[in-house]
Amino acid sequence: MPLNVRIGFFLATRALRRASLWTTGLIIGVMVLTFLNLVVVSGILVGLLQGAVDAVRTQYTSDVIISSLNDKKYIENSPNLISLIESLPQVGTYTARYREAGVLEANYKTRKETDKPNTASAVLVGINPVKEQAVTGIAGSIIEGEFISPGDYDKIVVGGYLLKQYFPVETPGFTTLENVRIGTKIRLTVGAVTREVTVKGILKSKVDEVSMRAYMVDSQFRSLIGRNDGNVDEIAIKLLAGETPESVRDALLARGVGAAAKVQTYDDAQPKFLKDMIITFNMLGTAFSSIGLVVASITIFIVVFINAITRRKFIGILKGIGITGHAIEISYIFQSIFYALVGSGLGLALVYGFLVPFVAAHPVDFPFSDGILVAPVDSTFFRMGLLVFSTLIAGYIPARMIIRKNTLDSILGRN
Amino acid sequence: MIETKNLTRSFKNGDVETLVLKGIDFIAGDGEFIAIMGRSGAGKSTFLYQMSLLDEPTGGEIKIDGHDTHRMSERERMRFRLNSFGYVFQDYALLPELTAVENVALPLLMQNHSRAAAYAQAAGALQRAGLGHRLHNLPSQLSGGEQQRVSISRAIAHKPKILFADEPTANLDNESSRGIMEIFQDLHKQGQTIIMVTHEEEYAKLAGRVVRMDDGRIISQTHRG
Numbered sequence A: 001m002p003l004n005v006r007i008g009f010f011l012a013t014r015a016l017r018r019a020s021l022w023t024t025g026l027i028i029g030v031m032v033l034t035f036l037n038l039v040v041v042s043g044i045l046v047g048l049l050q051g052a053v054d055a056v057r058t059q060y061t062s063d064v065i066i067s068s069l070n071d072k073k074y075i076e077n078s079p080n081l082i083s084l085i086e087s088l089p090q091v092g093t094y095t096a097r098y099r100e101a102g103v104l105e106a107n108y109k110t111r112k113e114t115d116k117p118n119t120a121s122a123v124l125v126g127i128n129p130v131k132e133q134a135v136t137g138i139a140g141s142i143i144e145g146e147f148i149s150p151g152d153y154d155k156i157v158v159g160g161y162l163l164k165q166y167f168p169v170e171t172p173g174f175t176t177l178e179n180v181r182i183g184t185k186i187r188l189t190v191g192a193v194t195r196e197v198t199v200k201g202i203l204k205s206k207v208d209e210v211s212m213r214a215y216m217v218d219s220q221f222r223s224l225i226g227r228n229d230g231n232v233d234e235i236a237i238k239l240l241a242g243e244t245p246e247s248v249r250d251a252l253l254a255r256g257v258g259a260a261a262k263v264q265t266y267d268d269a270q271p272k273f274l275k276d277m278i279i280t281f282n283m284l285g286t287a288f289s290s291i292g293l294v295v296a297s298i299t300i301f302i303v304v305f306i307n308a309i310t311r312r313k314f315i316g317i318l319k320g321i322g323i324t325g326h327a328i329e330i331s332y333i334f335q336s337i338f339y340a341l342v343g344s345g346l347g348l349a350l351v352y353g354f355l356v357p358f359v360a361a362h363p364v365d366f367p368f369s370d371g372i373l374v375a376p377v378d379s380t381f382f383r384m385g386l387l388v389f390s391t392l393i394a395g396y397i398p399a400r401m402i403i404r405k406n407t408l409d410s411i412l413g414r415n
Numbered sequence B: 001m002i003e004t005k006n007l008t009r010s011f012k013n014g015d016v017e018t019l020v021l022k023g024i025d026f027i028a029g030d031g032e033f034i035a036i037m038g039r040s041g042a043g044k045s046t047f048l049y050q051m052s053l054l055d056e057p058t059g060g061e062i063k064i065d066g067h068d069t070h071r072m073s074e075r076e077r078m079r080f081r082l083n084s085f086g087y088v089f090q091d092y093a094l095l096p097e098l099t100a101v102e103n104v105a106l107p108l109l110m111q112n113h114s115r116a117a118a119y120a121q122a123a124g125a126l127q128r129a130g131l132g133h134r135l136h137n138l139p140s141q142l143s144g145g146e147q148q149r150v151s152i153s154r155a156i157a158h159k160p161k162i163l164f165a166d167e168p169t170a171n172l173d174n175e176s177s178r179g180i181m182e183i184f185q186d187l188h189k190q191g192q193t194i195i196m197v198t199h200e201e202e203y204a205k206l207a208g209r210v211v212r213m214d215d216g217r218i219i220s221q222t223h224r225g
Helices: A003-017 A021-061 A078-087 A129-136 A218-225 A245-254 A272-310 A312-320 A325-361 A377-403 A407-412 B044-051 B074-084 B100-110 B115-128 B144-156 B174-189
Strands: A064-068 A091-106 A118-127 A142-145 A155-159 A185-190 A193-203 A213-217 A234-239 A261-265 B002-013 B016-028 B033-038 B059-064 B085-088 B162-166 B193-197 B209-214 B217-223
Touching (some): A021 A064, A021 A129, A021 A272, A064 A245, A078 A091, A078 A234, A118 A218, A129 A234, A155 A185, A185 A218, A193 A218, A234 A245, A272 A325, A272 A377, A312 A325, A312 A407, A325 A377, B016 B044, B016 B217, B033 B174, B044 B059, B044 B162, B044 B193, B074 B085, B100 B115, B174 B193
Parallel strands (some): B162 B193
Antiparallel strands (some): A064 A234, A091 A118, A091 A185, A091 A234, A142 A193, A185 A193, B002 B059
16 A cells, blocks of 8 residues: 555544544534435436336336227227237236227206206226236225226226316316216216216326226226227236336237237337426436535535644644655545545435335325335446545545645644 | 754745844754753744754755755655654644554654554653553643653654754643653763753753854854763
């Protein structure tokens, strides 16, 4: 080990070992908070959207979503496609959905002739409740009543965004149903067919696609829309653990599924605005973190500067008895690195040992998503490296400023 | 051997220049014990700082064992201070976060001694100064006299050619001061060159030569014994 490094290490370890616990605690506290600022601020910003992305994946698209082409009413040859899906080894389970635009009407029995009908436009979906639950688990989003069962007839589950009490938004052209509770009868119109159904459950999710829909059992819905050929409108596929959505998408496309349907991974199916927002929030997070990094650097600069100024006499003595300026500088660098590493280490333990699992278990209840804390290991370690480097520089500069002063002036406390 | 020729040192404060050393010619031989005396402001400490390479003179020459010091770089001066000089200051100048043995071992470590050798040599120096039981005490846990003995141990542990002492007894009571001066006398008997600034006549008498200064000049030199 070079001599200056050896002496610097010797001085640094003694200075740290015998420093005031309060001072050491304060500096390490600043480093921990800076680390959290670096990692958690951007992590929550990105996690806010990642929570939305994850929710869309778990509650709507699952890992891979197959939907009808834009110019087709449904996925042609769906039974063959379903057989193909079942044959893929990566597939865990799937749910096939029938989907039609329709209108729901409430309060029609009490309405006067002159009153405007209380209607809401909705996406009506026919599902196999057991398979849907296995893929998306949306029965867990029921907030009133129960989810539909395979044998249900003329029963419907309504998304919360279709009901005024759960979505009291007055947007021009957008209407919701009023006074609809469990057991309320409502009219459902699909094409030319109108049917009276009973509300069995109300579900509410932060995924718009889920909350804007009304759900019926697929066997009844098929007859309602007059489709008896087994062709469905969308299929959500849940893969086995460890399988990648891209490999299944590519396998399906390689078998020519693309000619009859749109095959997308959950990521492909994300709306562009969501992807743009993730990039934007990432940039914002980086900007906020950068400010935090500058503040931390200035804090360390001030702490080391004050420390070096108050120890100027001792720095002078060290130089006087023949200790090189480099060795003294290195001792300050070691001390700065120590503070940064201990602060970052505690920050790491806090982030991965507590915050990430805690926020995953108790997501932050944002209005449009259940926010999680996104802290990818590589980016966290990069930020940790940045913090250690900036602390090192912030510690070195003031130490060097004081060490360069005249030796005797330092010993005698002269300016 | 130290030799100064026409040594001057002035300090500037704005436009005002104060000449503190006014052309000093002086020779200190190997093995001498020299006491420098004078009233406050006479320039004795400033003179000591020039000879000990802690400060740079404004003019004149300082030769140490034939080396012309004004040609030395800061790094060479530092190396000279480390290897050839030892320092004892009025306020002990110990590093508060180092124990007694660490304070003494530090210059030895800087001389690239192994840790074991440096600590053994430091412990030996402290034991000779009567501090064998205080090796692992911090300066704050030692009395003034003990701290000054640690300071002397640090100054002599690496066997310097010259020991510079700037009023080493000024902060001590009589008993501690006498103890420090006994150590200096013992070192001198062993051949150590010592140059000491002091106010106290009683201790100056113990030196082999007393140099008196006034107004930046040497006004007299008295040899004893």
